Amino acid sequence: MIAIQEILTSIDVGLIFGIVAIGIYLTFRTINFADLTCDGSFALGASVSATLIVNGANPYLASIISLISGGIAGLLTGILNIKFKIADLLSGIIIAFMLYSVNLRIMGNSPNITFAESDSIFASSCVSFTIFSIILCLTLIIVYLLFSRFGLRLRAIGYNKQFAAISGININSMxxxxxxxxxxxxxxGGSLFSQYQGFCDISQGFGTLVIGLTSVVIGEKIFSFKKEPLLIFSCVLGSILYRIFINVALHGNSLGIGTQDLNLITGLITIVAMLIRKKYKNA
Amino acid sequence: MLKLNNIFVGNILRNLNLVIDRGECVLITGENGAGKTTLFNTISGIIKLDSGNIILNGQDITNFPYYKRAYWISSVLQDPKAGTIGEMTILENLHLASIRTNDKSKKSIDFFREKLSVLEMNLENRLEEKVKNLSGGQRQALSLIMATSADYELLLLDEITASLDPKNSDTIMKLVEKIICEERKTCLIISHDTNYIGSFKGNMMRLNNGKVEKS
Structure with a gap:
């Protein structure tokens, strides 16, 4: 049986990965850009904030700097694709590949960093409440942005580039x-996750894309909001459900399932979510 | 006034020259593959020209990128699905079209309703409906309204009746005539629709061997 505490942990982690799912939704769904930078940028956020916190920086400031560092990584992927005409998939792979070395450098050539939870943004109050507040604020800001003129332009380039072009939208910049x-x-997301764990590892980002995409697909399948920007909420809800599914699956001791099977289970959940989505679309 | 001087684009447009006076409406015809759509894309800035220049109302816009040209040039595409976004609502599509204007009065819902009411398709009362639910004719009519609701100096229409049935085609043609009469803006229509060519009263030209000739 799963304990209540384990479900609460799944919700906490699901909320944190909800931000990752929103990020993946923005590229894969909103602007239709297959971005594989995410595995690298997740670890980048984790390593930047862990290093800063260990060196005595304010955890909120460390989180903001992590956010900016991820933005720069994405900017480089975008520039490779738009200015140097490298395919979106390859641009993301190249930057993610390079980020592995960058992250190691940031972490002072150490593959992992441990720090006390008391140094993180979750130190001063109830962890779940802090996570929930941060995610809710962020989600509301993103939904607002997607409803704004900026969001309208962003969505337009994902749907129809030719139309966007004749409407005066600078497709490259957007x-x-x-x-x-x-x-x-x-x-x-990487920064918050490392602070939640009090731990940062160089390989922390592996599988971020699959986890994020699965969350997006689960959310879209189960919560079909009519207004497109509201689908952002479904990413967060999908991420929470995904964590609960994983938790339930890992409790299958009688079937001999253990933590070593995490990637296998993640993959299976992704396949099932995709198949349900396909069947639903064809129906 | 639109002036195209010695335009070269690959092997499609070869030393093309064209002058359309301010407020004049010109229809360009031509066989399939003559380069009509290339001409459209060249003027709107989607295709870069190899040499030559484009002057619109005295301003050389040759080096202006497509998104800057869109502030002067309104375009309607051949396929209504390409000229609108089906997944967005009618209102969102109109908001997107209004990016090209700084006039706040042209961004209001009342203004959009007034513009749509001209169509007599009841679209002004369906602003929150997704565009994919509209018929091809309704989508093309909306596309035309979107093109003319913002400020513009030149209206470019590329085979706008090509993918419509005769009834819808007739409706769109009448709408174009009405807009041209009311707005009195420079207009370039590209078409090989024989019905339209037969009823067109303005200046007609033919695109042949990469050049524009008097028809």
């Missing part, structure tokens, strides 16, 4: 802005 914003959010 694409770069979209990829940059997405990675800023993913890096913030």
């Amino acid at each position: 694409t770069i802005a979209g990829v940059s914003s997405s990675n800023a959010l993913i890096a913030l």
Whole structure:
């Protein structure tokens, strides 16, 4: 049986990864850009904030700097794609690949950093309440932005580039802005996750894309909001559900399932979510 | 006034020259592959020209990127699905079109309603409806309203009746005539619709061998 505490932990982690899911939604769904930078930018956010906190920086400031660092990583991916005409997939892979070395450098050539929870933004109050407040504020800001003229332009380039062009939208700038914003959010997710754990590891970002995409798909399937910007909420809810599914799956001791099977289970959940989505679309 | 001087684009447009006076409406015809859509894309800035220059109302816009040209040039595309965003509402599409104007009065819902009421399709009361629910004719009419609701100096219409049935095609043609009469803006229409060509009263030209000739 799953204990209440474990469900609460799933909700906390689900909320944090909700930001990652929103970031992935912005690129893969809103602007239709297959960005693979996320594995690198998640670890970048984690390593930047862990290093800063260990060196005595304010955890809120460390989170903001992580957000900016992710934004820069996304900016570079966008520039590779738009200015140097490198395919979106490859641009993301190159930057994520390079970020591995950058992250190691940031962490002082150490593969992991540990710090006390008391140094993180979750130290002063109830952890779940802090996470919930941060995620709610961020989600509301993003929904507002997507409803604004900026969001309208961002969504337009994802749907119809030709129409966007004749409407006076600078497609290149908006694409770069979209990829940059997405990675800023993913890096913030990485920062919050490392602070939640009090631990940062160089390999922390592996699988971020799959986890984020699965959350997006689960959210879209289960919570079908009519207004598109409101789908942002479904990303967060999908992320929470994903964490609960994983938790339930990992409790299958009788089937011999253990933590070593995490990636296998994640992959299976992704496939099932995709198949349900496909069937739902074809129906 | 629109002036195209010695335009070269690949092997499609070769030393093309064209002058359209301010407020004049010109129809350009031509066979498939003659370069009509290339001409449209060249003027709107989607395709870069190899040489030559484009002057609109005395201003050389040759080096202006497409998104800057959109503030002077309003375009309607051949396919109504390409000229609107089906996943967005009618209102959101109109808001997108109003990016090209700084006039606040042209960004208001009342203004959009007034513009849509001209269509007599009851679209002014369906602002929150997704555009994908509209018929091809309604989408093309909306596209036309979107193009003319913002400020513009030149109206570019590319085969706008090509993907419509005769009834919708007739409705759109009448709407174009009405807009041209009311707005008195420079207009370039590209079409090979024989019905439209037959009823067109303005200046007609033909695109042949990469050049524009008097029809």
